[in-house]
Amino acid sequence: MIECDKNKWPRCWDCGTEFSPKRLRLGYEYCLACGDGYAAKETIRKSKCVAPAFNKGAYQYVGSLEDAKLIGR
């Protein structure tokens, strides 16, 4: 039904909460709560992205297969 489409609200990319289509028209893809905390969350995501880079560095530091076997035990 067409009325169903009208009632279909966009869902927040972050938490899945439905928010007002008016908000989507303004260019928001997040609900009110996530939109407010979006800047802070982005900072947390960036800090999480840094961690794997350090892990890779540590992995490469193992160097030889012999050392890797010792660490495995």
Ligand SMILES: [Zn+2]
């Ligand atoms: Zn949200």
